[in-house]
Amino acid sequence: MRSMSALASISAEVFKGVLPCGKWDCECAFRHQKGCCCAGLDLHELEVKMFRKMMTLVSTVSQLGDSIYDVIGSKRVAFTVFLGANVKCIGPFPRNTTIPYDVIILNDGDGYKPALGVFTASCSGLYSFTFTVYSKVAKPSERMFYKVQLVKNGVVVASTVENNKQDSEDSATQVVLLVLQRGDQVYVELKTGRQLCGNIQGLNIFSGHLVYPIPT
Template structure:
């Protein structure tokens, strides 16, 4: 609408000047006032140009804000939550003569399908901060010892020593981990140690706190 008005005024100013030239009109106070309005037109064009630049800048910022909102919404849609338990037909798992990766066969929750019950390994689907917990119950006549790994690095552990007077031992630990996409997290059981199974006693859980 503004640019239409500017164009109309410009044409009107041009018609007046053309009429003055055709009639050979001398400069009078009236024509002087008419001509003086034409320089004002130049100032208006400059002002509207500045307004257009401001509008373009605002549109750019709005577009950037929209992209940020869409990116945040995509992050919020990423849900990663899992909770598992060691499932064994017998009461306990182990002992073994070497460290083993525990395979938690009973999948209680696996939103996002990031945990693989066949391998016992959690694979991070997106980069972010995750929270993991490990808990176990074991007989007191043998040591219970679990390690939580990120890729090839030991992060936290939980253990309890052998006791002759305690029929059962419990242990647990938890940690926040910053992971990159495809990082792996899993639990290893130490050689010559054991844990109880039976679907309920020994668990491995985790969830995505925030995507990065």
């Protein structure tokens, strides 16, 4: 009885058709393990190409990460300030007056200037601002009368108002998203003739942060 290798050799010799791939070795399938030959060269070339593509992809992702850090990571802008315990009442004033938040909790980027009570954008971008207003009256029958507003470059963009004799104390919060250009200024002001009193430390707050920069 002829061996399997001899039969395979005869089968290969009598085959007169066209091989499915010019690089394939038909005898390889009978003389070696199936996964080691036939399409071995093609698979090796494919493996090399895939490896090169993976390395290119890794390099591209790394460069993208560096670019994102350059755009966002290096721009750290955030602040939180409030009125301290030594402030008892603010106002009334004959004109709109910037509220002088005197206690600084956070001021990354040094955008908030306590001497002015004003935040100045160091880069163009989308910013989030929050201000909380608290006030109380000395006696239950007294009138609570205030209007506090968030201002961008002299234009009011949000406000909170109270004018009644029913509440002995009250608070309100506003959150606003603003697109700012570099150098734009944002601040909180007390409206003409209004008054804030009983400013318990930490209850009159102004804060903001850069959400993401906008290329100019």
